[in-house]
Amino acid sequence: MRKSTSAPTPASPAKKSATPAIKPPAIPPQESRTALVRRARRINRELAEVYSYAHPELDFENPFELLVATVLSAQTTDLRVNQTTPRLFAKYPTPEDLAAAVPEEVEELIRPTGFFRAKTKSIMGLAKVLRDDFGGEVPGRLDDLVKLPGVGRKTAFVVLGNAFGVPGITVDTHFGRLVRRWKWTEETDPEKVETAVASLFPKSEWTMLSHRVIFHGRRICHSRKPACGACPIAPLCPSYGEGETDPEKAKKLLKYEMGGFPGQRLKPPADYPGKPAPPLAEG
Numbered sequence: 301m302r303k304s305t306s307a308p309t310p311a312s313p314a315k316k317s318a319t320p321a322i323k324p325p326a327i328p329p330q331e332s333r334t335a336l337v338r339r340a341r342r343i344n345r346e347l348a349e350v351y352s353y354a355h356p357e358l359d360f361e362n363p364f365e366l367l368v369a370t371v372l373s374a375q376t377t378d379l380r381v382n383q384t385t386p387r388l389f390a391k392y393p394t395p396e397d398l399a400a401a402v403p404e405e406v407e408e409l410i411r412p413t414g415f416f417r418a419k420t421k422s423i424m425g426l427a428k429v430l431r432d433d434f435g436g437e438v439p440g441r442l443d444d445l446v447k448l449p450g451v452g453r454k455t456a457f458v459v460l461g462n463a464f465g466v467p468g469i470t471v472d473t474h475f476g477r478l479v480r481r482w483k484w485t486e487e488t489d490p491e492k493v494e495t496a497v498a499s500l501f502p503k504s505e506w507t508m509l510s511h512r513v514i515f516h517g518r519r520i521c522h523s524r525k526p527a528c529g530a531c532p533i534a535p536l537c538p539s540y541g542e543g544e545t546d547p548e549k550a551k552k553l554l555k556y557e558m559g560g561f562p563g564q565r566l567k568p569p570a571d572y573p574g575k576p577a578p579p580l581a582e583g
């Protein structure tokens with residue numbers, strides 16, 4: 301298996317070529333456990349080079365903001381959440397403020413994220429529990445977090461991993477799709493996917509692995525049209541060919557900073573090589 305090509309980062313765009321640049325992978329159908337672990341870790345290392353700047357794609361300044369933003373991100377994009385939360389957090393900066401809000405006013409503020417009535421119930425409900433049971437602080441334990449209204453394991457791991465430095469695997473739709481394409485697991489239940497993937501990596505890798513896989517799913521390995529011809533881990537992927545293999549056509553499918561477009565965060569980290577997302581258009 302040859303070494304993979306470097307990623308099409310803004311600094312190093314994919315090479316122009318009229319012919320496919322990537323050889324189909326030679327992964328045996330009965331891959332041993334040891335070979336699978338090696339291949340999975342190699343994919344992680346390649347992704348770490350490509351997305352050296354991988355990070356949570358929700359804007360937040362503290363655990364409370366991350367918790368609320370993650371609840372709001374259900375059924376919508378991180379971009380839309382990031383465009384919505386500045387006004388929400390300006391008006392209600394603490395759990396106490398949000399717990400005492402008028403629900404209709406919260407609904408109006410978070411309307412752009414969809415399902416705004418249910419989400420208002422969840423974020424006001426969790427703000428009340430934080431105020432009444434946790435002294436106005438977000439707890440740093442899985443067992444406490446999953447008892448909060450609207451908070452499941454995925455949300456809890458996002459908060460634990462990114463606000464508390466507790467390693468966790470975040471199985472969202474991108475993560476599940478990609479690890480199945482890579483044949484790391486055939487499971488579809490998020491908890492089973494989490495367990496299967498966790499067993500392939502040391503704990504210390506779990507949080508960043510989650511970011512890298514989700515970055516790859518959003519930028520290159522899309523649900524309907526994966527850009528296989530522009531994919532830096534194609535030589536390690538048993539699903540190479542599921543998407544566009546022509547390098548030039550594949551390059552046009554790249555999203556966010558990979559395609560020269562704005563990212564999802566209005567305030568991305570300093571090392572982000574793309575452009576910040578625009579604020580929500582008025583009207």
Ligand code: SF4
Pocket residue numbers: 481520521522526527528529531532533534537538539540541542543
């Ligand atoms: S883009 Fe294609 S080659 Fe790359 S990980 Fe996805 S399916 Fe595999």
